[in-house]
Amino acid sequence: MVRAEGVHKRFGRLEVPKGITLEVMPGEVMCLLGPSGSGKSTFLRCINHLEKINRGRLSVDGELVGYRQVGDKLHELHESEVARKRAEIGMVFQHFNLFPHMTALENVTCAPILVRRAPREPARARARELLDRVGLADKVGSYPAQLSGGQQQRVAIARALAMEPKLMLFDEPTSALDPELVGEVLQAMQQLARDGMTMIVVTHEMGFAREVADTVCFMDDGLAVESGKPADVLSSPRHERTRAFLSKVL
Amino acid sequence: MSAGATDAPEPSRRPEEIKAVPVRHPGRWVATGLILLFGTSLARSVATNNRLEWHVVGQFLFDHRILEGVVVTLELTASAMAMGVILGVVLAVMRLSPNPLVSGASWLYIWFFRATPVLVQLLFWFFISAIYPRISLGIPFVGVEFVHGSANTVITSYVAALLGLGLNEGAYMAEIVRAGIISVGEGQTDAAQSLGMSRLQIMRRIVLPQAMRVIIPPTGNETISMLKTTSLVIVIALSPPELLLATQNIYSVNFKPIQLLIVASIWYAAMTSVLYVGQYYLERYYARGATRELVPTPLQRIRRGLFSLRRREWS
Numbered sequence: 141m142v143r144a145e146g147v148h149k150r151f152g153r154l155e156v157p158k159g160i161t162l163e164v165m166p167g168e169v170m171c172l173l174g175p176s177g178s179g180k181s182t183f184l185r186c187i188n189h190l191e192k193i194n195r196g197r198l199s200v201d202g203e204l205v206g207y208r209q210v211g212d213k214l215h216e217l218h219e220s221e222v223a224r225k226r227a228e229i230g231m232v233f234q235h236f237n238l239f240p241h242m243t244a245l246e247n248v249t250c251a252p253i254l255v256r257r258a259p260r261e262p263a264r265a266r267a268r269e270l271l272d273r274v275g276l277a278d279k280v281g282s283y284p285a286q287l288s289g290g291q292q293q294r295v296a297i298a299r300a301l302a303m304e305p306k307l308m309l310f311d312e313p314t315s316a317l318d319p320e321l322v323g324e325v326l327q328a329m330q331q332l333a334r335d336g337m338t339m340i341v342v343t344h345e346m347g348f349a350r351e352v353a354d355t356v357c358f359m360d361d362g363l364a365v366e367s368g369k370p371a372d373v374l375s376s377p378r379h380e381r382t383r384a385f386l387s388k389v390l
Numbered sequence: 391m392s393a394g395a396t397d398a399p400e401p402s403r404r405p406e407e408i409k410a411v412p413v414r415h416p417g418r419w420v421a422t423g424l425i426l427l428f429g430t431s432l433a434r435s436v437a438t439n440n441r442l443e444w445h446v447v448g449q450f451l452f453d454h455r456i457l458e459g460v461v462v463t464l465e466l467t468a469s470a471m472a473m474g475v476i477l478g479v480v481l482a483v484m485r486l487s488p489n490p491l492v493s494g495a496s497w498l499y500i501w502f503f504r505a506t507p508v509l510v511q512l513l514f515w516f517f518i519s520a521i522y523p524r525i526s527l528g529i530p531f532v533g534v535e536f537v538h539g540s541a542n543t544v545i546t547s548y549v550a551a552l553l554g555l556g557l558n559e560g561a562y563m564a565e566i567v568r569a570g571i572i573s574v575g576e577g578q579t580d581a582a583q584s585l586g587m588s589r590l591q592i593m594r595r596i597v598l599p600q601a602m603r604v605i606i607p608p609t610g611n612e613t614i615s616m617l618k619t620t621s622l623v624i625v626i627a628l629s630p631p632e633l634l635l636a637t638q639n640i641y642s643v644n645f646k647p648i649q650l651l652i653v654a655s656i657w658y659a660a661m662t663s664v665l666y667v668g669q670y671y672l673e674r675y676y677a678r679g680a681t682r683e684l685v686p687t688p689l690q691r692i693r694r695g696l697f698s699l700r701r702r703e704w705s
Binding site: 188189190219220223224225226227228229230231233235237238239240241250251254255283296299300303 | 577580581582587588589591596676
């Protein structure tokens with residue numbers, strides 16, 4: 141589903157990620173772990189075309205991200221093509237980024253109606269269904285400011301799902317939450333994983349990685365240091381840097 | 391009221407309520423005295439000065455020439471502000487464009503119109519026929535013209551007033567709108583982009599509605615300011631006359647300038663007060679979602695107050 145080969149992203153003199161190679165299969169849940177500044181979030185943003193990559197190749201579902209290859213030349217994609225590709229990838233952010241001037245329901249229906257030109261009533265029915273699935277059937281008419289952090293993040297998940305994405309990206313979805321609210325969000329994500337969604341999750345929740353992930357990938361200093369089954373990587377890391385990081389967080 | 395108080399400790403065990411001697415504020419008494427003294431003497435001089443001739447004010451307050459002037463002032467304010475707001479949004483979006491030429495053009499426009507006095511701009515548009523006697527709309531350099539006319543007939547005093555006020559307002563509104571757009575966090579654009587929305591959709595549906603909360607208060611301020619700035623149009627003798635020129639036309643005949651200026655002031659103040667109310671409700675509308683609960687309107691507050699009074703009588 142996602143294939144990265146030597147992906148580089150440059151910010152001025154800083155280069156992070158600097159050569160990430162990994163592959164995510166359809167239906168797979170991959171957790172990206174690692175210290176802050178290691179390039180996990182930037183890599184996630186690259187997958188969703190929110191950042192442009194400078195070197196390497198990155199493809200989603202067999203199609204290059206951000207470029208089109210004609211012969212051996214790369215052409216930048218037009219804004220509207222980028223938007224079309226983004227619509228197929230759901231993203232959940234650390235700070236939820238719900239639209240504060242819309243109710244929970246409007247947050248969820250907004251993109252299907254505007255982007256997919258879905259008729260209003262079916263879109264609303266589908267949104268109710270999705271909000272029900274994340275346990276928020278009774279919060280349909282609430283504005284984000286009236287919801288707790290955990291509830292907001294679950295609305296954000298429903299909002300992303302409303303576009304029926306083939307891939308979901310989670311950028312530290314529980315890092316801005318009170319400890320007691322983390323569980324409800326992880327539960328919604330676990331349910332999603334069980335339903336067979338392909339997911340890439342940047343997280344510091346080791347428990348979640350161990351239980352839900354098919355693969356964990358440890359990143360440090362812009363590189364994918366090691367990856368494998370969570371049991372292997374988390375219990376018996378091969379790499380020194382992985383060991384050092386895990387000894388601090390576990 | 392006391393339903394939730396059942397868990398509180400019993401009254402007998404509660405320590406007695408504190409009754410302390412309040413801090414004295416002698417300064418407040420002195421200030422109150424001074425303000426009262428100044429206020430009453432001002433009121434007395436206004437009330438007892440026969441030369442003010444309040445009956446003249448009353449006589450002209452609803453004079454049809456004055457009322458027509460009020461209408462023209464309102465029209466001019468509304469059309470100049472409409473022009474300013476539309477221009478402002480366009481200029482602000484241009485200013486934030488990644489294209490340096492587009493953002494540079496917007497910068498230059500804003501600089502020019504903020505760097506010269508609006509009074510000068512009004513006169514400039516009024517005298518435009520001196521440098522461009524003939525005005526036409528067409529495709530430049532190839533000689534295709536759709537419409538054309540002499541500048542004196544196209545740029546009437548009303549058009550000059552509208553151009554002078556509206557184009558100038560556009561520059562100020564552009565800065566206000568830009569501030570509003572910048573105030574919306576980047577996360578909002580990220581989220582909207584990740585859902586596949588186009589740049590125009592993001593601006594219209596996500597960024598501008600949120601920017602409105604920042605844009606409305608200064609825009610209300612600009613509208614109130616514009617209402618009174620329209621009086622500058624007196625220098626180009628607008629016809630039909632707006633409020634100030636209408637009063638001037640009257641006092642140049644009856645030699646009662648103070649009384650008629652009071653009439654004009656009463657009308658300006660009345661119109662401004664109406665705008666205050668409009669701004670209040672507009673701000674309230676765009677506060678949707680920003681606060682947990684909407685602040686009740688004054689009317690709702692009065693109604694609620696009456697209701698609770700009635701309830702108190704019943705119980």
